Amino acid sequence: xxxxxxxxxxxxxxxxxxxxxxxxxxxxxxxxxxxxxxxxxxxxxxxxxxxxxxxxxxxxxxxxxxxxxxxxxxxxxxxxxxxxxxxxxxxxxxxxxxxxxxxxxxxxxxxxxxxxxxxxxxxxxxxxxxxxxxxxxxxxxxxxxxxxxxxxxxxxxxxxxxxxxxxxxxxxxxxxxxxxxxxxxxxxxxxxxxxxxxxxxxxxxxxxxxxxxxxxxxxxxxxxxxxxxxxxxxxxxxxxxxxxxxxxxxxxxxxxxxxxxxxxxxxxxxxxxxxxxxxxxxxxxxxxxxxxxxxxxxxxxxxxxxxxxxxxxxxxxxxxxxxxxxxxxxxxxxxxxxxxxxxxxxxxxxxxxxxxxxxxxxxxxxxxxxxxxxxxxxxxxxxxxxxxxxxxxxx
Numbered sequence: 065x066x067x068x069x070x071x072x073x074x075x076x077x078x079x080x081x082x083x084x085x086x087x088x089x090x091x092x093x094x095x096x097x098x099x100x101x102x103x104x105x106x107x108x109x110x111x112x113x114x115x116x117x118x119x120x121x122x123x124x125x126x127x128x129x130x131x132x133x134x135x136x137x138x139x140x141x142x143x144x145x146x147x148x149x150x151x152x153x154x155x156x157x158x159x160x161x162x163x164x165x166x167x168x169x170x171x172x173x174x175x176x177x178x179x180x181x182x183x184x185x186x187x188x189x190x191x192x193x194x195x196x197x198x199x200x201x202x203x204x205x206x207x208x209x210x211x212x213x214x215x216x217x218x219x220x221x222x223x224x225x226x227x228x229x230x231x232x233x234x235x236x237x238x239x240x241x242x243x244x245x246x247x248x249x250x251x252x253x254x255x256x257x258x259x260x261x262x263x264x265x266x267x268x269x270x271x272x273x274x275x276x277x278x279x280x281x282x283x284x285x286x287x288x289x290x291x292x293x294x295x296x297x298x299x300x301x302x303x304x305x306x307x308x309x310x311x312x313x314x315x316x317x318x319x320x321x322x323x324x325x326x327x328x329x330x331x332x333x334x335x336x337x338x339x340x341x342x343x344x345x346x347x348x349x350x351x352x353x354x355x356x357x358x359x360x361x362x363x364x365x366x367x368x369x370x371x372x373x374x375x376x377x378x379x380x381x382x383x384x385x386x387x388x389x390x391x392x393x394x395x396x397x398x399x400x401x402x403x404x405x406x407x408x409x410x411x412x413x414x415x416x417x418x419x420x421x422x423x424x425x426x427x428x429x430x431x432x433x434x435x436x437x438x439x440x441x442x443x444x445x446x447x448x449x450x451x452x453x454x455x456x457x458x459x
Contacts, residue, residue, distance in 0.1 A: 116143050117221035121230045122272070129241050129265060132248070136257045137162025138204060140211050142218065150214075159211075163204045166258055170194075170201040185350055188339045192332055192357060199328040200258035203321055207262050210317050220269070220313045227306045234275050241268045263325075263364065266318045270371045273310055277378035280307060284382050288389065294398045297389075301405045304382065308408070311379055325368050329361045336361070383409040 117123055118141055123130070133139035137159040145151045173194040181187055210216030244264035248257060284300055287293050336357045340346070346354070386406060391399050 115222075117141075117218045117225070118143060120221050120225040121232065122224050122228075123221050125233050125238065126241065126268065129245055129261075129268065132245055133207075133261045133265065134159075136261060138207050138258065138261050140208075142212055142214070144214075152212075156212075159208055163201070163208055166197075166201040166204050170197040173197040185339055185343055185346060188335050189350075189353070191335055195328050195332050196259075199324055202324050203262045204258040206321055206324075207265075215313075216317055220310065220317065223310050223313055224273075227310060228276060231276075233272055237268065237272050237275060240271055244268065259364075262321060263368070266321065267367060267371050269314055270375050273307070273314060274371075274375045274378045276310075277307055277375070277381070280304065281378070281381045281385070285385055288385060294389070294391070294394050297398055297405065298401045300382075301401055301408070304405070305408065308379060311375060322368055322372065325364060329365050332357065333361045380409055 130139050134155060140153050140156045140159050142150060142152045142156075173190075176190050176193075181190075211218075241264075244260075244267060248260035248264050280300075280303060287296070287300070336354045340351070340354050340358075383406070386402070386409065389402070391402055394402075
């Protein structure tokens with residue numbers, strides 16, 4: 065660590081403290097710090113907020129994906145007009161008709177059974193069709209509901225604009241969006257656009273917020289190498305809290321969808337695998353269909369699990385760096401900010417999308433011994449969800 069340096073010496077510095085590399089624009093805002101009384105401009109451009117989410121930068125960059133979803137009745141805009149009244153696009157009627165047909169298709173899938181049916185490869189295909197139709201219908205209805213309510217996708221776009229401003233998505237994120245658009249169109253021939261496009265939106269948005277969290281951690285590591293960082297810990301804590309708000313909104317939108325993926329795909333995987341193992345005289349067409357189902361189910365669950373787990377890891381990545389900071393000579397205010405930051409990173413749920421919730425409980429659980437020697441007179445109680453400080457007096 066380069067503790068002898070000041071924030072104004074950030075030029076030509078790398079995250080590891082080396083020299084000889086040009087300054088990255090991500091960290092250029094740190095050079096504006098010239099003393100403990102100067103506010104740290106953490107995220108330039110974040111003040112450019114919009115009241116209409118269709119005017120935000122992230123919406124403009126995601127427009128190709130959103131237009132494709134609109135073509136299949138999976139997305140529409142519900143905004144607030146200049147008079148404060150909600151306004152919906154006429155395309156909402158098209159979305160309603162598409163989702164209504166999906167509901168009828170799911171209902172029809174339950175009518176193909178009879179009491180005389182045997183449990184054979186044909187019955188397995190019927191069960192797969194029923195489960196798959198129900199999953200696609202649920203995803204379409206859930207996405208339509210989140211387009212309609214103001215605390216769904218509209219809130220995500222507005223909150224992103226308020227926190228990140230006009231920051232453009234990375235080239236990797238844009239490449240991923242184009243790739244998943246292509247994959248979604250490939251699976252349209254299999255009547256699965258209602259399943260693929262919502263998952264594509266989830267992966268792209270999760271990757272975007274994951275990249276922002278990673279950049280935040282890089283900035284935190286760089287800032288820790290300069291004098292005066294302890295006084296600015298609150299700024300970084302608040303910025304992390306704002307990014308976590310975006311993750312929470314994303315989690316509230318897609319958590320039911322991810323639950324549907326696991327609830328539907330695990331039984332489907334078991335059925336297909338059972339058929340392939342127990343039936344030796346499968347027709348070639350049935351065998352190819354089963355192989356496709358296995359590949360698709362594994363691909364979908366793998367992408368969902370890895371993406372959600374990666375966001376969870378990035379949200380907690382500052383923890384190992386915060387542990388390395390020396391606070392023995394810091395003020396009581398700085399130590400309290402440190403306690404609040406650690407409590408957020410260790411005792412609360414961030415990016416708790418399905419399976420990552422259990423990863424969080426195992427990997428980031430608070431230790432049983434929470435005694436801490438610090439210059440605070442009073443009672444400090446820390447558990448896995450709250451930080452309570454009572455009767456605090458400064459020494």
